[in-house]
Amino acid sequence: MIELEGLTKRYGDKLAVDNLTFTVRPGTVTGFLGPNGAGKSTTMRMILGLDHPTAGSVRIDGRRYQELKDPLTYIGALLDAKAVHGGRSAYNHLLCLAQSNGIPARRVDEVLDIVGLTPVARKKAKNFSLGMSQRLGIAAALLGDPRILMFDEPVNGLDPEGIQWIRSLMKSLAAQGRTVFVSSHLMSEMALTADHLVVIGQGRLLADMSMADFIAQNSQCRVRIRTPERERMLDVLHTAGITAVEKDGGLLEVEGSRAERIGELAAEHRIVLHELSSQQSSLEEAFMQLTAGSVEYHAHTGQAQQTGGTGPAVVPAQPVAADTKKES
Amino acid sequence: MSTPQTPLPQQAAPPSWESGYTSPIPVVRAHLGHAIVSEWTKIRSVRSTVWTLGIYMLIVLGMGALIAWAIVRVPSEFHGSENPLAFGFFGLLVGSVCIITLGVLTVASEYGTGMIRTTMTACPSRIRVLAAKAVVFFLVAFTTTLFSAGLVALVHTALLDGTGARQPTGEEWLRGTLGISLYLAMLGLLSLAVGAILRHSAGAITLMIGVVLAPLVLAAFMQVESLEKLRDALFDYSIPSQMAVFYANTGATLRDSGPSGWDSLWIILGMTAAAFAVACVLLQKRDV
Numbered sequence: 345m346i347e348l349e350g351l352t353k354r355y356g357d358k359l360a361v362d363n364l365t366f367t368v369r370p371g372t373v374t375g376f377l378g379p380n381g382a383g384k385s386t387t388m389r390m391i392l393g394l395d396h397p398t399a400g401s402v403r404i405d406g407r408r409y410q411e412l413k414d415p416l417t418y419i420g421a422l423l424d425a426k427a428v429h430g431g432r433s434a435y436n437h438l439l440c441l442a443q444s445n446g447i448p449a450r451r452v453d454e455v456l457d458i459v460g461l462t463p464v465a466r467k468k469a470k471n472f473s474l475g476m477s478q479r480l481g482i483a484a485a486l487l488g489d490p491r492i493l494m495f496d497e498p499v500n501g502l503d504p505e506g507i508q509w510i511r512s513l514m515k516s517l518a519a520q521g522r523t524v525f526v527s528s529h530l531m532s533e534m535a536l537t538a539d540h541l542v543v544i545g546q547g548r549l550l551a552d553m554s555m556a557d558f559i560a561q562n563s564q565c566r567v568r569i570r571t572p573e574r575e576r577m578l579d580v581l582h583t584a585g586i587t588a589v590e591k592d593g594g595l596l597e598v599e600g601s602r603a604e605r606i607g608e609l610a611a612e613h614r615i616v617l618h619e620l621s622s623q624q625s626s627l628e629e630a631f632m633q634l635t636a637g638s639v640e641y642h643a644h645t646g647q648a649q650q651t652g653g654t655g656p657a658v659v660p661a662q663p664v665a666a667d668t669k670k671e672s
Numbered sequence: 673m674s675t676p677q678t679p680l681p682q683q684a685a686p687p688s689w690e691s692g693y694t695s696p697i698p699v700v701r702a703h704l705g706h707a708i709v710s711e712w713t714k715i716r717s718v719r720s721t722v723w724t725l726g727i728y729m730l731i732v733l734g735m736g737a738l739i740a741w742a743i744v745r746v747p748s749e750f751h752g753s754e755n756p757l758a759f760g761f762f763g764l765l766v767g768s769v770c771i772i773t774l775g776v777l778t779v780a781s782e783y784g785t786g787m788i789r790t791t792m793t794a795c796p797s798r799i800r801v802l803a804a805k806a807v808v809f810f811l812v813a814f815t816t817t818l819f820s821a822g823l824v825a826l827v828h829t830a831l832l833d834g835t836g837a838r839q840p841t842g843e844e845w846l847r848g849t850l851g852i853s854l855y856l857a858m859l860g861l862l863s864l865a866v867g868a869i870l871r872h873s874a875g876a877i878t879l880m881i882g883v884v885l886a887p888l889v890l891a892a893f894m895q896v897e898s899l900e901k902l903r904d905a906l907f908d909y910s911i912p913s914q915m916a917v918f919y920a921n922t923g924a925t926l927r928d929s930g931p932s933g934w935d936s937l938w939i940i941l942g943m944t945a946a947a948f949a950v951a952c953v954l955l956q957k958r959d960v
Contacts, residue, residue, distance in 0.1 A: 410796045415793065423793075427788075429781065432718055439713055440710045446702045447697060
């Protein structure tokens with residue numbers, strides 16, 4: 345379990361991470377999503393005690409990172425796959441890490457085997473491809489067999505087979521009851537692996553909800569209508585209280601209404617339809633909309649709170665900003 | 673018994689993560705010893721450090737052999753009352769560049785490669801990391817110097833014995849082997865601390881070579897009378913002069929002023945301690 349409490353990081357005038365509070369729970373894969381430069385890596389560095397927070401705190405299984413005597417057995421992290429000494433072999437790289445935490449040397453061979461690097465264990469790390477470096481970084485994360493795992497953009501540079509492998513690895517780690525926290529800037533990637541989502545933009549928390557809730561809230565149907573009797577259809581929709589948007593090529597688009605209802609309305613008024621189809625907006629679109637800019641996510645916030653059932657709703661962006669201004 | 677999914681703000685028992693995954697790997701409370709073993713693995717598993725040490729020994733032993741050859745060729749040149757161990761000085765002076773490089777690389781190369789983030793993640797106590805590096809480096813530098821300088825001293829005294837030169841006294845032996853080895857290892861430690869402060873290999877090596885050479889170069893250009901005192905001080909306290917003190921005759925100094933006896937060691941000890949204090953403060957304060 346990773347608990348963030350009002351975590352803030354300021355570089356000069358710039359707030360890289362702005363009052364983040366959320367909890368990463370065991371037994372699930374938690375996706376940490378945000379566009380490039382949103383503050384994901386800074387947050388992860390603060391979780392690992394590498395960067396000092398300007399304000400707020402992080403707890404790893406209830407303790408501060410600095411208090412962990414053998415941190416690799418608590419939390420394994422892959423931050424930067426290239427953060428190894430290129431002149432050292434994969435085996436020696438893992439060995440020196442294992443020794444610093446009192447982990448038996450046989451564990452080095454085990455993790456090399458898990459990530460499939462055994463054949464190149466004695467090769468220098470600088471000759472590794474990005475994919476191999478990612479595997480080495482994952483081996484280092486698994487070294488202490490920790491209860492918490494944290495991966496920063498783990499699928500970067502991996503081939504399709506490697507991506508498949510990472511996905512199933514993360515799922516199986518979570519299924520064993522471990523906490524898995526993985527960052528990405530690709531919503532599509534998260535949709536396939538994560539059970540829970542934490543979305544940040546410009547350092548602020550935008551959403552902290554289950555994947556299912558996120559999908560339910562954000563994959564709203566648009567209904568596309570093509571009809572030769574456009575004006576009549578618009579009238580009918582209008583009287584039914586449905587707003588339609590006219591699109592190019594004589595198309596009508598309706599948001600927030602189901603295709604069934606439109607079809608029934610058309611049949612009732614004997615309007616000929618040439619096309620009636622549901623358009624699922626992709627999660628990627630929803631994510632981009634969420635992180636597009638402060639105005640946009642302000643608008644989205646209201647919508648999310650209306651529809652949001654259980655689970656934590658989208659955090660309003662504006663009050664958070666006001667808080668930090670007071671602080672400084 | 674415990675309710676999962678309840679975030680606990682304080683360390684209340686029993687925490688919800690107790691129900692999570694438990695590793696079969698035995699948990700060890702890591703201490704400085706673990707960090708030292710880890711740093712030893714690091715220093716021996718990188719070719720650049722092994723090369724630097726190899727070249728260092730090559731320089732010290734090679735220049736020692738060259739002088740030994742000269743002694744055999746023209747023994748008359750090496751007569752006199754001078755300390756017979758003094759001929760080991762030249763190899764160590766040139767070799768000090770290697771010790772400086774190795775010291776800087778021990779820390780700064782981790783910043784260059786990004787390895788430092790992995791290291792600090794594995795060992796959150798930054799002072800412990802620096803201490804472990806310092807211990808391992810010091811032992812490596814000291815033993816290598818003691819072995820090389822000792823071997824050269826033994827060969828030289830043995831060869832000079834036949835030419836009628838005097839034998840070094842016990843005090844001279846102690847300073848010419850143990851003393852100079854401690855001094856060079858400390859010079860390396862100073863470089864290591866400078867590497868931790870600057871976090872940049874090339875910059876730290878350049879600075880340290882400057883620290884060794886600049887006072888002599890500056891002194892050479894100070895021909896003005898009014899600067900005479902400063903010139904003498906720069907000359908006396910330059911690192912090569914400090915090293916030469918270890919080869920001075922017992923009870924005599926090269927000049928009236930400047931360090932004598934074991935003074936050089938205390939000077940470098942003070943400088944290194946100060947540099948480590950700065951390095952520790954910065955290490956705690958800065959982000960990795």
